[in-house]
Amino acid sequence: MRQFDSILVANRGEIAVRVIRGAQQQGYRAIAVYSEADSQAPHVKLADEAVLIGPAPVGESYLDMDRILAAAASTGAQAIHPGYGFLAENAAFSQACVDAGIVFIGPGPEAIEIMGNKAASKRRMLAAEVPCIPGYQGSDQSDAALLAAAENLGVPIMVKAAAGGGGRGMRLVQSLDEMPVAIASARSEAENAFGSGELILEKALIQPRHVEIQVFGDSQGNVIHFGERDCSVQRRHQKVVEEAPCPVMTPQLREAMGQAAVNAAESINYVGAGTVEFLLDAGGDFYFLEMNTRLQVEHPVTEMITGQDLVALQFKVAQGYSLPLTQEEVKLHGHAIEVRLYAEDPANDFLPATGTAHLWDPPAGEGIRVDHGLLQGQEISPFYDPMVAKIIAWGEDRDIARRRLLRALQKTSLLGVPSNRAFLIDVLGKEAFINGEATTAFIAENYPDSFGEPATAAVEQMAVGACLLYRSSIDQAALTVPACLPAMSGFKGTRAMRNHYRFGDQENPVDVYLEELSPDRYCVTIDERIINLQWIAAQQNEARVCIDQVQLDVRYAYPGYGQVSVQLRGELANLSNQLAFTGGADSAGGSGTIVAPMHGNLMEVFVGVGDRVKAGQDVAVIEAMKMEHRLSTPVTGIVTHVQASAGQQLASGALVLEISEQE
Template sequence: MFTKILIANRGEIACRIIRTARDLGIRTVAVYSDADRRALHVDMADEAVHIGPAPSRESYLQASKILAAAKQTGAEAIHPGYGFLSENADFSRACKAQSLVFIGPPAPAIEAMGSKAAAKTIMAAAKVPLVPGYHGADQAAAVLRQHADTMGYPVLLKATAGGGGKGMRQVWEAGEFEAALAAAKREAANSFGNDEMLVEKYLTQPRHVEIQVFCDRHGNAVYLFERDCSIQRRHQKVIEEAPAPGLSQELRAAMGEAAVRAARAIDYEGAGTVEFLLDRDGAFYFMEMNTRLQVEHPITEMITGQDLVAWQLRVAAGETLPLAQDQLRIHGHAFEARVYAEDPHNDFLPVTGPLLFLQPPDSSPHVRIDSGVRQGDEVSVYYDPMIAKLVVWDEDRDRARQRLAKALQEYRIGGLTTNLDFLYNLATCPPFRDAELDTGFIEKHHAVIFHDSRYDLGRDLPLAAVYLVLEQAQSAARNARASTDPWSPWHATDAWRLNEAHLHRFSLSLHEQQHDIAVEQLATGAGNRYLIRCGGGTYHAEGSLQGNTLRVTIDGYQTRATVAPHDDSFTLYTQDRALQFKRVTPDYGEDVEQGDGGGLTAPMNGTIVTLLAAAGSRVEKDDPLLVLEAMKMEHTIRAPGAGEVVEFYFQPGQLVDGGATLVDFKATVDE
């Protein structure tokens, strides 16, 4: 076994590897960029080496810097995690050339699966079922279009290199083909440095089922059963589960054996995942093989009781697989929910900013949190916006699903928008409960997932109002204690007015809706009791605030919330929901827009990829104007209405800050 390894990654996967290595008595070396100088994985490792600026292409993707760090610290092996250099054959070779063990498959295996087109040729020879499509070398747009027309729409354009939903587009009809191909090729080139495409028949209601395989260098190979990864947005997984619901033992064995054949066909070593599309009739088709550990590997660990990272380390050290196929068993059911800093109500647009409040549910044998961040850390524009993986296990699917819902209720994050409410709605909706799974699940059940049924303005607004009054009183009391004149009337907080009601007024934003609130503080001697008018109703309330715990009674209904205050906002975490309020300040006219034109702004820091219109051109509503790449995704900026593109302020390749005006756009004025 190794005595020291270097982890060529960051975030939760780096932390995960460090924990397992520590359990095995292996010392660890972390690498970090400028943005990760104080990151959790850096603190956890025995040693750490700085490798460059924040952008990954200048740090985590710099193989020479990683190799130099390994040599500098005396590491014997490099674990690439997933992403970055994990599926880079040249990096695998470079490790070997410098007598370092690459904890992953050999370079030829990575190359064999690195091209989706070449992989399909290999899989056909290994008698692994394939989706009908074109995987040829001729990449002329006319050839790709001809094959799409021949097989019939819808089709799926897919980059032959890479994964994670990048360089992938659905094409529903012939008229969309050229634009979709251009976008897919552009995204593939930016993500993988390769814009070659394949065209496949698009199955309209498939499930995404993947098989975890493991091989050693002694000829042993096993599959550790399957994971259902059908719940996706933008072809990226959101909630995964294991085992896949409704699979018969015969189908499970057939898929597992096909996955092992795929691995043996390329002389595989280590952990890998063979991904299949499972059609409604039970037929399954090879999609791709990921030559690395997957993000969702914890649910396989939960149902098998095996540590897959420990398996990786043992296999890379030359040991045989810990178990044979007939020794592996499925125990219970597990889910993984990916907790992201993103706005599901804004097309899942990533969100950046500080994690001002972070309180995950308690870990237990049933609940596991894999995370690489702590309270106060920043979700950076430079990396994936995933905050954590929430993993739950129980004896059967329904119990595990209920645990997932409870854990999502208890997960508390403040300071930026997350997908926690979206995940809760998804996990508790009837179609998910009944396992009606396919890759179009979110779009198909949009109405039952995107709802705010857990919000009740009759409770939420009075709760916030009581907090604001109590917080104001406590703040004034603190100021009075620190003042040279504690009896100054400026420290009074009872809203006293001569011959008038003691009245506080607030304006708060909740779910992007502004609400005006009036709080009348009842007569002296009545304690912290209030009459609250808001949301069209009148409520009697009383409450107390101790630390960050708020206790309130509203018209006889008692409730408790945890408070996370921020600069101009605050979050109240109740038993079943997180309420994010923002104080609305009066508008005195300072922010009146200048000029007759209109500007379109960048939703976040990013890079201009391409301009899709010309300065001086006239466009219609929703016409694409430019493409911005940020946080590993492309975002198309569209015209807000009919008008003229006056000027672009940035050109392709230039970096822009979030909020920067990108386009001077003049809307058409109806006469």
């Protein structure tokens, strides 16, 4: 037995939160590590102790084995859990833990080494009589050998990096004429990503399902499986939606695939949690793809249909205990579906996004689970994976699970940074997904031109947005009224005016006019439509409103000056009032001081030090939310200081230039 009562978690984000919480529930002292960028992160605050291990770049912090081992030594950690990223599949790190007398909560270095190389693992699987895709995994890596093997296999062919994963070093070849270029590019990418240019070839299966089996082994030689997960909905070989069980699974197929996965694990004396991945064709034949020697991101769906805590089970077998249940005792109940919520811009080819989570309100409800590591107000860093949360729903059957997950996503609020929330909602509503027919070709077939531009804001969203900007301006004005003027509290001021806002882009502006009829009651005119709106109740970032006799909830945030994000009926609109940035003191940060009203790119500065400017003159232009906003000076005077330059990324409130006011 290798008893331990303290665990260091060598990871970050929702991964670390999940493992730390699981450790504390089992009575272990949980220790976090963090980079300088993560000093206020949730996993740091949750842990019993936390150790700074370096600056933001992962190579200088979370991937630095020496710093992590030093953190374990300084805190007296007796075991290390690597999470399910970074060092989780690093054989050298597993061995370093063993050498340091620290329990590595995962498989031994030999198993990681074998399964970490696609060529070696495939040779081992063939020896264990695990069904494998026809291909080439030989040691001769010359172009001639690869081209000859490709000719024998016939197209289509997948060229794959033997080391690593995640779609890097992978190319689909439809014609043998494409092979030389595919080999060169895959080899180069593999060398850059994994330090090894070794390649394998596999016969490409067109439109298969990606099905994986959760296996678990103990040090007594027992190996069982916990059923399967269908991970077919993928983008660029990255999983987007996962579910358990697989919609087309039969008891006979589950038994055969489960036994193949157990055989694979037994062939390498596997201990701990692992995942054996297969491709399943339309005829019911399946083929070994790879084995991930760690817990998977999508493990919650397995936990929800089996009732097992897989992290707690990892702790148990890592101490030398045998598995507490047999294969016959593993039962599957209901259906679970998981989606990955990313900070990314679907309209811009799903590029990762950064920014401030001005509002983060994850969903809750019957059958809903959310694993995340994000705090409201937290900056989403460019240094790490853009996944911010996993949202999972369980139901008695697949239809209930899907509907619950769809509703949960509609109730999820992540404002201030682009996300794939709307894309996930759209995926769950596609007929092929509803019918359980999705294969690995699902996204390519349903989104041939990416996800497209964000939907145009609805008139109700613009009406609510105008009210929010108006109410915010009233609140700000109230803060500036001197305490010695209480008699002015009844003065209506702007309340008697018809307030004008302009949303949309510069080519398609939408003018919105708002009048306050009485406290909390408004009349909003958009084009020829008149909307009556009443504020029923409000608290920070959410409100209950009545629009034309219909009550509903609104979530909102103010990303920057003149901006408001409005989530209504599950749909999000990011609105920017164009009139807030032209010809007036609203575009300045104070008399003679011009600041960036929002996060954006400074496109041009029109003036220089010593230039004379007149009130209302445009002095700079900033691009934000794909729109150009001109900044004008509220005063006449001389430019005394220019702080920013064209092309610079500016944070909201950053100084652009200063003007010395003159008569």
